[in-house]
Structures are given as structure tokens and as C-alpha cells.
Amino acid sequence: NAGVMQNPRHLVRRRGQEARLRCSPMKGHSHVYWYRQLPEEGLKFMVYLQKENIIDESGMPKERFSAEFPKEGPSILRIQQVVRGDSAAYFCASSPIDRRGTEAFFGQGTRLTVV
């Protein structure tokens, strides 16, 4: 039973380009969470999605960032017109149900570097 799969593991983009980060949840999991982690900082919640629905996007920057979790395929976190400040590790987690009070399973992250 494969865990949460994120790809790519490392992504380098020039300023102004688009970054697309993908997350395939564990089999049977329909809830996906995205977090951003800066060096020496904790994970910051970005967005919570269920299949085809955004449930809570209160942690997402208002501009340039978007997320989706289609009926088929992985969840995508999209960052348009990247800037140096977007450089961070982006983690995805999944759970079979609304995970309040239960553990979440994290992927290995995508490390985005904007040059």
C-alpha cells in the first residue's frame, strides 16, 4: 500500500514561471491537505480539499496560488508567476476522513527553489 506520493521531489523555477506540484493521496483517502514549510519554521496550513471541493483555503495566499483535487487524478497545487519568496518545501497530507482527531499521512514533500 503506497504512501502519499508527491512529485516532483525537487523543482527549480525561474521568477515569473509557473510551478505545479502534484500529490497522490494514499489509496482510499479522499481528504488532502497542503502545507508549506520554510527553513527553521513549522508547517503552515494552506488548503484542505476533498474530491472536487475546496473545504478550507484560509491559508492560501490570495493571489497566484490555487489548488484542486479532481475526481480523477492527483491533487495539484499551482503557483503562478513564482517569486523568490515562494521557495519552500511543500507537503501534502491525506486522510480517509475529516482528520480532526486522527492522524494525517504526509508525503515526502516537494522542494521548490525559485531562481
Place this chain on the structure above:
Amino acid sequence: SQKIEQNSEALNIQEGKTATLTCNYTNYSPAYLQWYRQDPGRGPVFLLLIRENEKEKRKERLKVTFDTTLKQSLFHITASQPADSATYLCALDMTGGFKTIFGAGTRLFVKA
């Protein structure tokens, strides 16, 4: 303001000793508190969850306490081993919310 604080300084201990990590929070009322382990370059791995009405939880060599009056959780690793060296993250789940609020973590080094 709302804060969740873990020791920013690394904790260095000798193998076999008990490691104790602290998580303090202010202006939150968590329903659950969780501890995760994170190794360099990898995603967090869940260790333990404790509910607001629980005082203590154990799992093998791990023990977590949760004091909602002090707004503090202590995480203990007994008989520590070099393999326990990692960053340990404290996380709060709120009643009615979907976010999990993470602390910045404490790095633990266990020397052989």
C-alpha cells in the same frame, strides 16, 4: 496573539537517558494535540495524539502529557537511542476547524 512554542534550541542527550520536549501554546483551545517526528528532507510522521480530556498517553518508549490549564504538553522518549535523533513537531487541532497548527519543532540529538 496566538502562539505555539517549542524549544528552538536543540536538545542534546546521552543514549539511554530520557528526552523531554516541551510544547507551550497561548490563546488556543485545542481539542487534540499531536506529536510528529520529522527527519531532514522528509515529511512528518505521526507519533501520538492526545485529546483535551486526557492527561497522559503512552506508546512503547513514548509518553505525552497534556495540561490544558498550563496550556502545555510534554513529550518524553525513555531509553533514548541515536536513532531517535530528529526534529519533533507539536501540532494543535481546534474544535470545529480543519487547520492543524504546527510548532516550529525541537531538534533532538542523542549521542552514543
